[in-house]
Amino acid sequence: MILKFALIVSFTILEVTSATFEEDVTLTLEQKILLDEFKERVVPDITKSYMKAELYLVKWLRSSRFDLDLAVERFRQNLQWRKDQSMDTIHSEDWSDMWNDDIRYYVDGRDKLGRPYALIEMRHIDIRKLVLTGKGERYLRYLDKGVDDACQLVHEVSQRYGNVSRGNLLINLDGLNVAQHGCVRCIPYLIRALISFLDHQPECLDKTILVNAPAFIEQYFNLAVSLVPKEIMGNLLILGTNWNVWKPELLKYFDPDQLPRSLGGRKYLREWRTRKYLQ
Known part of the structure; x- marks a missing residue:
């Protein structure tokens, strides 16, 4: 299988290969x-x-x-x-400090193949604030919890329906800025989170889709090339800030009723903490 990388920051659209x-x-x-x-x-x-x-x-x-x-x-x-890391009990820990800082994710959406996807809204996450207030390690544990939550859902759907082996990640980068998300003290935590994901959740992820990506996101991409396996980079889709470009591209993978309103859809997403995935 030939894996491709698609960079969409203007009006050029390239196909992203998925693992079937x-x-x-x-x-x-x-x-x-x-x-x-x-x-x-x-x-x-x-x-x-x-x-x-x-x-x-x-x-x-x-x-x-x-x-x-x-x-x-x-x-x-x-x-x-x-x-x-007490991963078997991590989901029952008190994460209200993260919720109070509006650091949340959602996992009840599905793509057109019925596979789960996790949604992250970057505008609500101030990584710099977390690091400066001494919550960097806490945030890393929260990320481990979120990844485990999403990948556990993939396993649950797979066991119930038998035709799902991976999920997707959709990140809305609206509001992304270097000061909050790319500060010098932030980068080591993001790298550690990436390494943890690669070490502990093999082949959980199919596509990673970044929407509303500013031009400087290419710098992050260049940094990640040496860290991320080709099978992940080959399934990375970066969509710029032009609604007329990214909206029809998203609709190739998701129905409108499975996209949040922030991305032009109609879905009201339940918070992950309800853990009522398969209703």
Whole structure:
């Protein structure tokens, strides 16, 4: 599969390649043998039922390029990280300080294929303020919680309907500015959050769509090139600030009733904390 990067800041539109469900579940005989051996080695360590699913396990193997020993090592490191970080109880912690700062995300939207997507509105997030007030580490934990929340939803939808292997991320960059979101002291936290996502949630994400991207976003892109795997960068779609360009592009992937009003849609999004995803 050829992966492409699409940069849309004016009127040029390039196709973004997506990972299909069929590709995610299709293995060669040799890969299936490796998966069976991988299961045999790691399943005794697993305490969560969703982690025993082949669709979940193969993500670790495939993202390790079917290097069996590497996949086992990464998987066990993830289990230890989840234990050390108390990830099994992170969703029941009191996050009212983040809510009071209007730092929220939404995960009840769906794309045209029925896959979940997470929505983040950047104008409500003041990363610089969080760092300067000593909440940088707290914000990192909140990001780990949000990523786990969204990826858990992908697993839930997959187990219920059987035709979903990944979700999408939609970020509205309206209000993005260097002072609040790109300050020198902010960048290390954003890099750590990215590394945490890559280490602990393989192949959870298909497309990442950035809307209302200012011109300077290219600087962030250049910084991320060396950190982000090609399969993610190849599915990154950046849409500029021109409504007449980004609105029809979004409608290729989402129906209007699944887009928030801030992006020209009609959906009223429930906050993630309701955790009533599958109603």
